[in-house]
Amino acid sequence: MVILPMPSRIVSGLRPTAVNSVLAEVKALQAQGRDIVSLMRGEPDFPTPAHITTAAVKALAEGRTTYPDNRGEMKYREAVVAKLDRDNGVTYDVSEILITTGATLGLHCALTALVNPGDEVLLPNPVYDAYQSPIRLTGAVPKPVSSVIENGRFALPLAALEEAVTPASKVLLLNTPWNPVGTVFTRAELEAIGDFVLRHKLILVSDEIYEAITHGGAKHVSPASLSPELRESTVIVNSLSKTYAMTGWRSGYCAAPKEILDAMFLVLQQSSRGPAMFVQDASAVALSGPQDCVDAMQAEYARRLDVVMGELTGIAGVKPLAPEGGFFVMADTRALGEPSDVTRRRLLEKHGVVVVHGSAYGSQGEGTLRVSFSSGATLAKGLERLRAGLLEPRG
Numbered sequence: 001m002v003i004l005p006m007p008s009r010i011v012s013g014l015r016p017t018a019v020n021s022v023l024a025e026v027k028a029l030q031a032q033g034r035d036i037v038s039l040m041r042g043e044p045d046f047p048t049p050a051h052i053t054t055a056a057v058k059a060l061a062e063g064r065t066t067y068p069d070n071r072g073e074m075k076y077r078e079a080v081v082a083k084l085d086r087d088n089g090v091t092y093d094v095s096e097i098l099i100t101t102g103a104t105l106g107l108h109c110a111l112t113a114l115v116n117p118g119d120e121v122l123l124p125n126p127v128y129d130a131y132q133s134p135i136r137l138t139g140a141v142p143k144p145v146s147s148v149i150e151n152g153r154f155a156l157p158l159a160a161l162e163e164a165v166t167p168a169s170k171v172l173l174l175n176t177p178w179n180p181v182g183t184v185f186t187r188a189e190l191e192a193i194g195d196f197v198l199r200h201k202l203i204l205v206s207d208e209i210y211e212a213i214t215h216g217g218a219k220h221v222s223p224a225s226l227s228p229e230l231r232e233s234t235v236i237v238n239s240l241s242k243t244y245a246m247t248g249w250r251s252g253y254c255a256a257p258k259e260i261l262d263a264m265f266l267v268l269q270q271s272s273r274g275p276a277m278f279v280q281d282a283s284a285v286a287l288s289g290p291q292d293c294v295d296a297m298q299a300e301y302a303r304r305l306d307v308v309m310g311e312l313t314g315i316a317g318v319k320p321l322a323p324e325g326g327f328f329v330m331a332d333t334r335a336l337g338e339p340s341d342v343t344r345r346r347l348l349e350k351h352g353v354v355v356v357h358g359s360a361y362g363s364q365g366e367g368t369l370r371v372s373f374s375s376g377a378t379l380a381k382g383l384e385r386l387r388a389g390l391l392e393p394r395g
């Protein structure tokens with residue numbers, strides 16, 4: 001028998017996402033009959049709003065089931081252009097829009113189009129861990145930028161960006177609102193970051209997937225709206241997954257200057273024919289139809305956030321950091337004096353509640369736990385277990 005070298009060198013450098021690794025542990029415990037409550041996933045628990053599903057059913061009934069335009073159906077791209085103008089204050093042409101199967105494929109296309117093997121991709125530490133592998137797939141190197149916890153929120157100081165950047169740096173990958181830490185970068189912070197990007201001739205890949213979920217008056221600013229120069233150096237990556245509770249529909253979009261967009265399209269067509277046509281029709285309706293469904297979900301997230309903050313208050317050694325955006329609270333557990341993965345396992349194995357250890361998102365997530373409030377039905381039960389676990393004296 002011929003034994004092929006398996007897996008390939010590139011694949012050997014890839015890692016499962018934090019959520020998938022923790023899920024494997026959860027499944028093993030569930031197989032033993034354990035009852036586990038999840039405060040882990042970043043998945044809206046709302047049904048997709050009815051007018052969007054109705055549009056998909058109508059499109060199906062009309063036979064919209066053939067190959068779509070590989071760049072994205074014109075109606076959907078036009079809806080994206082109108083949305084970016086309406087919500088983000090940025091102007092794009094339909095030729096500068098690419099429809100993707102979620103932000104996941106958008107990120108892959110952007111990174112593959114922009115970097116060469118050996119280039120560096122700057123990214124905050126900690127950040128959404130699923131950025132690591134698509135960077136490594138290109139042969140580029142993720143270069144973490146140190147964050148600080150200041151005034152109860154994670155920030156990305158300019159000095160840290162300047163310290164991390166080298167002549168090999170090609171891209172800054174930013175996520176605002178920032179998963180997992182919940183920071184919504186202010187206009188002033190983004191202006192400083194934008195200057196940095198332009199000064200070092202980088203491309204900013206701006207993942208704005210949580211833009212619609214903000215708290216306490218924080219307002220999402222799209223970096224591309226800050227100046228024409230920054231727009232020319234930015235790729236916007238977004239999707240309908242979080243805003244419209246459409247995670248399973250696999251519908252997203254990117255906006256970028258045409259030259260970059262064309263390169264991304266070349267990448268995309270090697271592995272995707274795009275979301276199904278009826279999904280694209282419904283996505284256009286989501287973006288251009290009534291937005292009160294988004295406001296209603298946002299109001300419910302705000303209510304849940306208050307509940308989480310209340311339940312995590314008054315626990316010795318634990319300080320919940322109120323997020324400005326997204327649906328995660330980072331609990332600062334540094335004072336407990338144990339690695340966050342140890343705390344997480346204890347909570348899972350002894351108390352039957354699953355959260356994600358902050359160190360899964362980078363070394364500077366160490367000493368924190370990510371607590372999701374995206375699922376309302378089990379929130380109270382999960383928080384009760386979490387609180388009991390964190391209050392329990394450790395031996």
Ligand SMILES: Cc1ncc(COP(=O)(O)O)c(C=O)c1O
Binds near residue numbers: 042102128175209239
């Ligand atoms: C920051 C961030 N970017 C991208 C994604 C991927 O989203 P999509 O469902 O659009 O592929 C996620 C999903 O959790 C996310 O948290």
